[in-house]
Amino acid sequence: MIPILPSSAHSADRPVRLPVPHALRKALPSSDRAEAALAKALDGVGIPTLNVSRLAEALAGSTGHAILAAPSCWTDAQLRWAYVVILHHLGDLNGRYGKLFDVADRGLDHTTSNAPVSKTKAATGMHTDSSDAGYNPDLVALLCLQPGASGGRSLLADAQALFDRLRQAHPELVSVARNAWPRDVVTPGLTSCSKAIEDNAIPVFSEDAHGLIFRYMRYWTERAMAKLDRDVPEELTRLFDFIDADMDEHAVRFQLRRGDMLVANNRTMVHGREAFENAAGFAPRCLVRAWVDGFLDSRSQALSLRA
Numbered sequence: 001m002i003p004i005l006p007s008s009a010h011s012a013d014r015p016v017r018l019p020v021p022h023a024l025r026k027a028l029p030s031s032d033r034a035e036a037a038l039a040k041a042l043d044g045v046g047i048p049t050l051n052v053s054r055l056a057e058a059l060a061g062s063t064g065h066a067i068l069a070a071p072s073c074w075t076d077a078q079l080r081w082a083y084v085v086i087l088h089h090l091g092d093l094n095g096r097y098g099k100l101f102d103v104a105d106r107g108l109d110h111t112t113s114n115a116p117v118s119k120t121k122a123a124t125g126m127h128t129d130s131s132d133a134g135y136n137p138d139l140v141a142l143l144c145l146q147p148g149a150s151g152g153r154s155l156l157a158d159a160q161a162l163f164d165r166l167r168q169a170h171p172e173l174v175s176v177a178r179n180a181w182p183r184d185v186v187t188p189g190l191t192s193c194s195k196a197i198e199d200n201a202i203p204v205f206s207e208d209a210h211g212l213i214f215r216y217m218r219y220w221t222e223r224a225m226a227k228l229d230r231d232v233p234e235e236l237t238r239l240f241d242f243i244d245a246d247m248d249e250h251a252v253r254f255q256l257r258r259g260d261m262l263v264a265n266n267r268t269m270v271h272g273r274e275a276f277e278n279a280a281g282f283a284p285r286c287l288v289r290a291w292v293d294g295f296l297d298s299r300s301q302a303l304s305l306r307a
């Protein structure tokens, strides 16, 4: 059985915060050596041994997320190095968009192009990461380098609790949630023809040997239907409306600060971001996203060895 944090560690109205491991502080490279140490860490070289068991337990258990707050006085390279080191202990960094992907406003508009919302300053809507039916990262992580001038609060919601409320309030929509619905194909390198969109079908709720899998991207699903020249079924709109209203009521909202590393279980937690603004006199907002694969498999192995 996966141990979980005591309930006192988790309040429904604020995120779980954990201290940065002491061994990480001790191993921090000096600012002039941090870039080189970061390059090595991205190749898995020079990674110090850390105890991340509290973080791993939070991610695998019912809390589904945690924030580690590194000192804001560390340089960007030191923060990136610390981030990579911590994530290395949780699994493998996915390189599909680069192992570290800077989420910043590039002046793009996702409503008129295939640009990801991560390259805009718009609200993202609540979602789980990856629009590709064939790929779902175990963990999604965000390191805050600069929060921007205003707005941009982060949001987190618990999909298991949402599913329980859906079953209670609208049992007739459970089968709709378990049906695979097409999602627009926006991953660079993948063909975005009608057949590819039709094939890129994903259920909102499903299960595998590790438990619940929640995959939600309302915007990309509705856009897929539009590209396929199909109406969005009325029951699917009802499901989406229920999910959005439930998350609006129950989501935790918080501001990330420089040095904060948010790590969330991408199968059981939904995340989002409110719209933000950059302004003269403030460093432009920049968060560094990473996707981690293999977290659940590593947990399974650790648990079976422990048993």
Ligand SMILES: [Fe+2]
Pocket (backbone or CB within 6 Å): 127, 128, 129, 271
């Ligand atoms: Fe995201």
